[in-house]
Amino acid sequence: MDASASPLALDAPYMAEGLDRFQRAFMDEEPPHDGHRRNILSRWHTAVGVGVAQVEGSRIPCVAQEFVDDWGTYEHLPPKISVGDFIDIRGELHEPAELAIVGISRIDAPAPRAPQDLNQTSDYLVPEAYEAFLPRRLKTPFPRPRGVLSLLGSTFSLGTYLDDEGKPGLYEISIWARFPGVNEERLVSLRTIDVGSRAP
Numbered sequence: 113m114d115a116s117a118s119p120l121a122l123d124a125p126y127m128a129e130g131l132d133r134f135q136r137a138f139m140d141e142e143p144p145h146d147g148h149r150r151n152i153l154s155r156w157h158t159a160v161g162v163g164v165a166q167v168e169g170s171r172i173p174c175v176a177q178e179f180v181d182d183w184g185t186y187e188h189l190p191p192k193i194s195v196g197d198f199i200d201i202r203g204e205l206h207e208p209a210e211l212a213i214v215g216i217s218r219i220d221a222p223a224p225r226a227p228q229d230l231n232q233t234s235d236y237l238v239p240e241a242y243e244a245f246l247p248r249r250l251k252t253p254f255p256r257p258r259g260v261l262s263l264l265g266s267t268f269s270l271g272t273y274l275d276d277e278g279k280p281g282l283y284e285i286s287i288w289a290r291f292p293g294v295n296e297e298r299l300v301s302l303r304t305i306d307v308g309s310r311a312p
Contacts, residue, residue, distance in 0.1 A: 124166035126173050131164070134175040145294040151179060156291055156293040156298060183209040183289060183300045192306040195280055202269040205300070209289040211268050214261050215241030217284045218276040218307075238286055238299060242276045280309045 138148040139175035159180040166173045186203035194201065205211050247263035261270040274283045285299035 118167040121166045121168045130173050160247055181300050189303055194275055194308055195311045196275045198273050204267045208292050211247050212290045213288040214245045214270050215286040216243045217241045219282045220281045245270055274307050283307045
């Protein structure tokens, strides 16, 4: 049923078996396609929200879970710039998170997708970074060269140009952190900048 063509059932009875079906779909995932399950079981989320909705004439609810990993504060980034423009990435991570990597990736601007195509989506992947910066620990602040990720205590800064071989698109700035007892870096911030072609 196309939810966009049907009104929401505001007083729908949510049947336990329908809700259980969704939760089992998440928890029964098997590696390596078990992103939902691993995300739900992570102990490092700081907040969670759950939304449930149902359209008129359907007994099957729609469920969304949103997890938040609030482990830092980050300075504003411009929403739109041109290829090759300089940006300053700054922020501070909160204990026990420790900065591991700042990654920059690019994807083409997305085109509209049909509902049946979206319903086949099972993973939410962060594109592979075309540039990844490892922190250089400092004892005192000093003017840093461009393209060097400086770390002073828990505060970090990186000045760089957004330019993946001159291609426009959506550039994603990802912040990855290490946590005690976790063997892999965790994504704690992902922000997107719309980068257009530079005018001739």
